[in-house]
Amino acid sequence: MSEPLNPEQLRSLTPLNVLSEQQWRELRGQLVPQPLLAGQVLFRLGDQARVTYYLLAGELLLQSADGQQQRLQAGSEASCHPLSPSLPRLQEARALSDASVLALDTATLNRLLTWRLAYQDLLLELGQSHDEIEWLGRLLENPLFAKVPPSNVRAMLERLQRIELAAGSTVLQEGDVGDCCYFLKNGRAEVIRGAGGAQQVLAELEIGACFGEEALLADSPRNATVTMLEDGVVLRLDRQDFFALLKAPVVNEVSLGEASRLLAAGAQWLDVRLQEEYERAHALQSLNMPLQLLRLKVRLLDKPRTYLCYCDSGKRSASAVFLLSQLGYSAYALRDGVDALPAVQRDALLCERGSGYLARSGGRTERSR
Missing domain, CATH: 3.40.250.10 (Rhodanese-like domain)
Known part of the structure; x- marks a missing residue:
């Protein structure tokens, strides 16, 4: 099996090249070149599969319904863009030589692309200093936000309640009812599961980490305890605000x-x-x-x-x-x-x-x- 493409190989592909390296990692399973033999059809006229294709190597023949033909060579400017992106497809694509293509789920790509560009706008608006931009960047890279409409994040940040905590403080307790989630703004915290001598340290949280959201999503008690390892700051988001985040805004x-x-x-x-x-x-x-x-x-x-x-x-x-x-x-x-x-x-x-x-x-x- 071929290895996934590396960032250098992705930077020439538009608009794939604006995604972050973390988003590329999310796509990693799809970033594997697919072989195409000479004469093989990649897609036919009228195809409606929600797949975005890029030509990586070789040559394709694109033919429209009226018989117009276009030869597409890998490495050309045109090959840096998706192949016949409209659905249903306006062309048939056939390999003129042995070739390879990249095939990505279109819905996933559109979600990542929209989030990335809106995320850049959000950092531009909210970042008042280098430290603030760094923290916001790490916060917004959290996988939780892949589920959140970008336009809702700004409202969420306005609802966060800042809480300063001393080392040793318990932020949330295993078994408690989940009424909020938290984000770690600075300091260090650890996640522990189990009672008494059977306690097990599961993880140490990084700045920007979200924790406590599992109890909200599953409507179940807390499944672990989080304790501050040093003085720090957490930001609390109440349950009702958390679920308001997940609702897509209505636009005209x-x-x-x-x-x-x-x-x-x-x-x-x-x-x-x-x-x-x-x-x-x-x-x-x-x-x-x-x-x-x-x-x-x-x-x-x-x-x-x-x-x-x-x-x-x-x-x-x-x-x-x-x-x-x-x-x-x-x-x-x-x-x-x-x-x-x-x-x-x-x-x-x-x-x-x-x-x-x-x-x-x-x-x-x-x-x-």
Whole structure:
């Protein structure tokens, strides 16, 4: 069996290259190149499998329904992007030589990508100092937050109750009812299970660790005791606030037809994908403002105007709409993203070259190429 790809091999793949190394580790089981023999079909026209493919080695022939053909060589600029991402597939892909591809679960990739970009925006907003950014970074890398809609995390941080504890203090006790969870902000703490002489040290918690959440999720008593090994600070999150975290926020969505009517009334497309994705194909007259930079560049937007956000899956645009709404802008997300559009509608919306705008630093916009 082939070894998983290493970070250096992933950095050329868009948008996979923006994920953190921890997120790559979460994908590790999928980051194994899959062999493809010459003449073998990777996917057929109309295929609807929710899999994102990248060409890693060899050459493919992509053929559309009207017979148009495109030869794709590994290592080319085009091979750094997903193959025929729209569903159902707009092309058939057949290997012209022995090749290898990377196949990733699309839903997992979209979840990780949306979280990563929203996480970068959150650090930008909340980080007041290097120490604070470091702590927040370690907190947000906690696997718990993979289950939390990114837009909810900001509200959670506002509800945390700071508690200073001395060395030897018991933070939570095995067998107690779970009414909250905790995050370790500084200091050291250990997890112990068992009573009397049968006690067993299970782990020493690192800064940013979340503990006590298992009793909340399972609605069961605490399964271990946590004690401070030195003076430190924990942050408490009450049960009701914890479950409020897991609820996805409601954002305004529109169909392509509804978006067309809003455009006719003066709305503008806002592309929240990476610039590399935008330059590959974008809506005419759209403004590119990647999700992770949205807060930095939002001053370039016109408050009275309505913005129609889009991305590939709809997840990044939903986060963008939530953020813009919080900041007082009128915004809608294209429901389920451009990849869910029928081929004829997607082709009409996106063009490889055409009039568009890039948001730059210094409070200016410029024409895209």
